[in-house]
Amino acid sequence: MxxxxxxxxxxxxxxxxxxxxxxxxxxxxxxxxxxxxxxxxxxxxxAALQPPHYDAERILTERFARGEIDEQEFTARRAALRRQE
Missing domain, CATH: 1.20.5 (Single alpha-helices involved in coiled-coils or other helix-helix interfaces)
Known part of the structure; x- marks a missing residue:
């Protein structure tokens, strides 16, 4: 069959x-x-693997390079960002 x-x-x-x-x-x-x-x-x-302060630090560096902030303000803000880790 x-x-x-x-x-x-x-x-x-x-x-x-x-x-x-x-x-x-x-x-x-x-x-x-x-x-x-x-x-x-x-x-x-x-970008997702990096801590969020890296993006803020990059923006801060760009502002310093454009002359929007002086060296004293740049170092103070960068130190504040690095303390927040």
């Missing part, structure tokens, strides 16, 4: 189970790809 398309096979339940398993499989593949792409983006992750 042949098992196949003549109605003696596994039935509709097997087709539904295969469809659900395929959705789970491809969903997992897409999830892994998205996580890998997010992890390997250059520049985005490095």
């Amino acid at each position: 042949m098992y196949g398309w003549d109605g003696n096979g596994w039935g509709v339940g097997a087709w539904v189970a295969m469809a659900v398993l395929m959705l789970i499989f491809w969903g997992g593949v897409v999830t892994v790809v998205v996580l890998l792409v997010r992890r390997t983006r250059p520049g985005e992750g490095s």
Whole structure:
């Protein structure tokens, strides 16, 4: 006797189970790809790893370089930022 398309096979339940398993499989593949792409983006992750005072210190250095603040104010503010660590 042949098992196949003549109605003696596994039935509709097997087709539904295969469809659900395929959705789970491809969903997992897409999830892994998205996580890998997010992890390997250059520049985005490095800012999150640095403490917040580095950004403030960078802005302070830029203000000093533009001449908006003098050296005394620059060193006082930088020391205050470094004490907050």
